[in-house]
Amino acid sequence: MASSNGWLILTALALGIAAGVGASALGDGWRDPAIRWASALGGIWLDALKVTVIPLIVALLISGIVGGAKAAAGSRVAGNSILWFVVVLTGSAAFGGLMMPLLLGLFPLPEQAAEALRAGLAGVDKAAAASSVPTPIDFVRSVVPSNIFAAAVNDQILPLTLFTAAFALAITKIDIPRRANLVDFFQAVEQTMLVMIGWVLWIAPVGVFGLAFALGAGAGASAFGAVIHYVLLVMLVGLGVTAAGYLIALFFARWSLRDFARAMIPPQAVAISTQSSLASLPAMVGAARGLGVREENSDVTLPLAVALFRATGPAMNVAVAVYVSYWLGIELAPWQLFAGIAMASIASYWAVSLPGQLSFVTSIAPIALAMGLPVEPLAILIAVETFPDIVRTLGNVTMDVAVTGAVARKTPSPD
Template sequence: MKLLKSLTFWIFAGFVFGVLFGYLFRESILPVANPAAAIFINSLKMIVMPIIIFSIASGILNIESGKELRKLGVKTFLYYVTTTTLAIITGQILVTLVKPGSNVTNLVSANVENIPAAEGSILDILIDIIPTNPISAMAEGNVIQVIFFMILFSLIIMRFQDKYRTFYNDFFQGGFNIMMEMVRWIIWLAPVGVFGIVAGIVAETGFDAIIGLMKYFFTVLGGLLFHAFVTLPVILSMFGGMNPWLHFKNMLLAIETAFFTSSSMATLPITMECVINNDKVEPKVANFVLPIGATVNMDGTALYEAVAVIFIAQAYGIELTFIQLIIVLLTTVLASIGAAAIPMAGFVMITIILKAVGLPLEGVGLVLAVDRLLDMVRTTVNVWSDSCGAVVVNNLSRKET
């Protein structure tokens, strides 16, 4: 605990100095800030794919039977779909009541550059889950495809004779333990990484970028905070059997990392470390629930996308019908599944939703200025929801035994 407290202190110190140096030195700090940020983020990304491979395999192979795996999968799926849907509905209600888009109609001609439009349909995204080359998927960092392959790979191993299953179980469990030890080493780069990330943001955008979009910014922020501090704690108390404040303290290091890196996947190793060691969640549950959640369970991203699309419609003076709002809801649930767990990936997924309801793709230019700041918050909500899901699934599984 002393280790975590001291690390937390240095992470906040990195944040404070990042703001200070970024504001005072502006662009001249970038040659220092950018490499510092890159070293930390690249170190985390380096271990992401091995974590995915070892954790999913060890998690499934530690499950005693296919029946237990099915039960675990159903609980995980129901939690993720429920919380994502609640997040989207929260965002839709807020943006409809506040109407932040009515104040920015003068910005609808904003230029949009270098934003890749969504060319595929939702069906294409679902089909793309199946890798044509799993090795290539691993090399390219296609997390969804790797998860699919590793689940299938591990399920087949479960059908082997005991001696083969024991061999692979030991192999993947040993690999997972090694990666967890590497996490403990890398996390000490966090204060330097936080300094670089924050200094870079402040140096490049300053504090003026969000002035014209403050109403939209606080609408999204309000929705994210409501989901994080009301919806999820209620679910955690009712179904997880855990005090939300205690869970928050247990997850503090992962929450800080998610906020400063804006990456659920980069935070995954730390999330697993906190959930297993602090919350005492069974490793087989954490190893199954969290890697999938880091890709599929995007509560914060889904809420942000729903608010952003309705905000854009308001800015263009377009009144969305009830059917279109339902389409936004369903499309956002599916799009959040396809959103890769890397910084600003959910931003690109907005184009799919805009296309689904017939809004101009150029509208994404309206949210460019404040997206980076909101990305930090929504990623934190994503990770917070993943951790709550691990506790909930673990508690429900214990009740059945």
């Protein structure tokens, strides 16, 4: 998605909240109908976005697992790289699930602002979300779906994802011609869904304006403070993952922090300015080789990392879902948090290189659904993804080079 549209969405958020705050000063005869119309407008846009989630999840996961299995079988370096990716992505999800509740405890929203915000989100169906949360026994029992189509219809996202992952692994075991036919089909579905999401995001400024208007009218000026609070905390989680990249460089790649920090200046500068891991790839290759990584390692691990590895994604995505529960005043049960961490881990294995708003939709909505949370607040938060996306790319680039060094140290030279 073009960065200009990202700024249009952000502008629509600010204007919508401001207009809603202004409308809150009007009498109920004007204010209430305006909120209903704005909510309806935003709701139509949100439903258009939600309808693409399930088919996109299935297509992305199948394409990602089959492609990853093929790459892992191709060489020892690729196999070790993918193993590192899985370990780091899983740890990232757990970090986000633990870190965001801690940050919310240390830096809570002022109570008055929190109450005002919840009033502004009163239209979100929290009761339906709460009723979908299973007991611990029901949660374990529901992991394997008895009817995959019913799981899709009822937004039972974790069972659906586990079935799809098993289906994708089974595809890797069938004969090559049939496997290729299935992969081509699901890749076509993936590309089609991404085109449709692109259309929906093209009109996102209109939908976000409507939802932001309703939020501003209900929460007042507190909505601005809440959005800033969200952005800062999610960025802190991403910076925590970035710091973990330095630890991997120190303890597993065995580089000095000084050398690693100096080598990372060019790729990090590109990452911040472009918000693109792909654009940062040449600088990452230069940094890795400057740190002594052999060409046969950097030329395999770094392209794989750009294609498959989003180290900050699981942590920041779980953090967003936890923050949504905080906004709505929903206390998460431990198994809800576990479901979110599991879903974020699995979702990250298929994450492809997409612009910020697209990846926000494809990655965080499944996590919220797995945790039994409504996805409506995500339509507001997508507007400010421009800022966390800078930290996402910064952390991803840092971790890409660190993991490349770790893989290179454990992979003996062919000489």
